[in-house]
Amino acid sequence: MEQHENVYDLIGVGIGPFNLGLAALLDEVEDVESLFFEQNTKFDWHPGMLIEGTKMQVPFIADLVTMADPTNKYSFLNYISKNDRMYQFYFLQRLDIPRREYNDYCQWVSRQLDSCQFGTRVTGIRPVRDNEQYYEVTVMDVETEEVKEYRAKNLVMGTGSKPVMPKSFQGFPEDEVLHTADFLANQDKCRNAGSVTVVGSGQSAAETFRELMKEQRDGEFRLDWITRSASFESMEESKLSLEHFSPDYVNYFYQLPQARKDEIFATQGLYYKGISNHTVNDIYNLLYEYSVAREELNVGLQVLSEVRDLRKKADGRYEVECYHWQKHETFVHETDMVIAATGYKPHVPDFVHDLSDFLEWDEHGRYKVTADYRLKKQEEKAGEIYVHSGISHTHGVGSTNLGLSVHRNKVIINHLAGREVYPMSEKTIFQSFDA
Numbered sequence: 001m002e003q004h005e006n007v008y009d010l011i012g013v014g015i016g017p018f019n020l021g022l023a024a025l026l027d028e029v030e031d032v033e034s035l036f037f038e039q040n041t042k043f044d045w046h047p048g049m050l051i052e053g054t055k056m057q058v059p060f061i062a063d064l065v066t067m068a069d070p071t072n073k074y075s076f077l078n079y080i081s082k083n084d085r086m087y088q089f090y091f092l093q094r095l096d097i098p099r100r101e102y103n104d105y106c107q108w109v110s111r112q113l114d115s116c117q118f119g120t121r122v123t124g125i126r127p128v129r130d131n132e133q134y135y136e137v138t139v140m141d142v143e144t145e146e147v148k149e150y151r152a153k154n155l156v157m158g159t160g161s162k163p164v165m166p167k168s169f170q171g172f173p174e175d176e177v178l179h180t181a182d183f184l185a186n187q188d189k190c191r192n193a194g195s196v197t198v199v200g201s202g203q204s205a206a207e208t209f210r211e212l213m214k215e216q217r218d219g220e221f222r223l224d225w226i227t228r229s230a231s232f233e234s235m236e237e238s239k240l241s242l243e244h245f246s247p248d249y250v251n252y253f254y255q256l257p258q259a260r261k262d263e264i265f266a267t268q269g270l271y272y273k274g275i276s277n278h279t280v281n282d283i284y285n286l287l288y289e290y291s292v293a294r295e296e297l298n299v300g301l302q303v304l305s306e307v308r309d310l311r312k313k314a315d316g317r318y319e320v321e322c323y324h325w326q327k328h329e330t331f332v333h334e335t336d337m338v339i340a341a342t343g344y345k346p347h348v349p350d351f352v353h354d355l356s357d358f359l360e361w362d363e364h365g366r367y368k369v370t371a372d373y374r375l376k377k378q379e380e381k382a383g384e385i386y387v388h389s390g391i392s393h394t395h396g397v398g399s400t401n402l403g404l405s406v407h408r409n410k411v412i413i414n415h416l417a418g419r420e421v422y423p424m425s426e427k428t429i430f431q432s433f434d435a
């Protein structure tokens with residue numbers, strides 16, 4: 001197997017917004033040599049959910065670099081300027097840019113960074129202890145299947161999350177029973193189906209339902225929305241609540257005992273799992289408009305109902321078995337297509353679990369993480385493995401929030417460089433969480 005000569009200071013696994021931001025900030029740091037690998041052939045941010053009209057849930061200021069250095073050439077405003085759209089953006093007067101534009105901006109940045117290699121999947125990492133301490137990283141070219149070994153003093157895991165598909169939804173044709181992550185690829189099929197059912201009640205469910213409602217204007221197909229929740233709950237978006245997505249709250253949360261963190265995190269769903277108010281309003285407005293001069297809408301919204309099973313019938317339709325958990329009643333709903341808006345879970349690759357003797361784990365099988373985003377190791381001397389993904393048990397509700405990605409990258413860069421490349425702010429919000 002071919003081995004690359006260099007020993008890099010840092011190798012990154014995965015190029016989503018978190019590692020892309022790190023690569024962009026490191027581009028300015030001359031004494032750190034880094035390389036990032038992404039299995040997809042280009043940067044693409046949740047392509048199945050880049051629905052027209054969807055927008056970012058963070059202001060554009062939370063781009064890849066601005067919160068660290070507004071003069072950085074990879075800022076969103078520089079992207080706008082280089083694309084000669086400054087006046088249009090100025091007249092747009094919006095902080096919440098379209099999701100498709102954020103993706104285009106990230107692609108623009110990724111194309112300029114030599115440290116980002118696409119079409120390359122990391123299949124293994126191995127700590128090596130000979131005269132030097134380093135990690136051996138096995139990388140496969142996804143097109144040619146050629147495998148190469150790279151060496152790095154430190155690693156950073158930015159492997160993001162994976163769609164969660166409940167067991168009872170698995171094993172059916174993927175264009176009939178699909179996750180919202182694959183929605184756009186199957187939108188045509190939805191248009192032509194006799195009936196479509198969306199299951200779940202987070203932001204992705206609401207966006208999918210809204211998009212299908214727009215297409216269902218004349219009621220050509222039946223559209224249903226089913227959720228186990230007691231209501232279609234709105235996300236908590238007040239300005240003081242948003243301060244939970246601040247470095248101050250992360251620091252406060254981090255120092256709590258683990259059992260307390262687990263309890264608190266379990267109560268914070270509405271900070272990140274609910275539906276944005278503007279999306280709920282859009283849906284309600286559409287329902288209201290469609291109800292004008294019409295006896296019945298070909299639309300159903302069902303709360304309090306947990307989907308327990310899914311069966312394909314001989315005629316090709318599906319029976320969705322639901323359980324109304326307040327009335328303790330089971331009922332069956334029929335549909336041609338099911339879209340599971342059943343969320344995502346952290347993607348921790350198997351090769352990280354293979355390091356079970358090298359890393360420290362808690363009693364729930366989760367890795368332990370230091371305050372500055374390093375996996376805790378049995379052997380202190382070995383190089384660091386920084387981590388972006390799978391850290392909500394240690395760093396809380398803001399772990400996947402893009403508004404905190406630059407802050408985290410500043411912490412990682414300062415630790416990696418062994419000096420304060422980017423100054424850290426002491427107090428970032430108005431309220432106090434600590435006593």
Ligand SMILES: Cc1cc2nc3c(=O)[nH]c(=O)nc-3n(C[C@H](O)[C@H](O)[C@H](O)COP(=O)(O)OP(=O)(O)OC[C@H]3O[C@@H](n4cnc5c(N)ncnc54)[C@H](O)[C@@H]3O)c2cc1C
Pocket residue numbers: 013014015016017018019020037038039040045046049055056057058120121122123158159160161204344347349388389400401402403
């Ligand atoms: C539809 C949607 C919209 C969202 N909108 C917002 C928002 O507006 N604001 C906000 O704050 N948060 C948002 N989030 C949450 C969060 O910010 C995103 O999920 C974000 O993409 C996380 O970035 P990431 O870099 O951690 O991981 P990801 O974007 O998931 O990227 C991880 C990458 O790692 C690659 N990878 C994995 N394993 C390997 C391997 N072994 N080798 C090579 N590559 C690998 C994957 O292919 C992937 O490209 C949204 C989430 C979703 C699902």
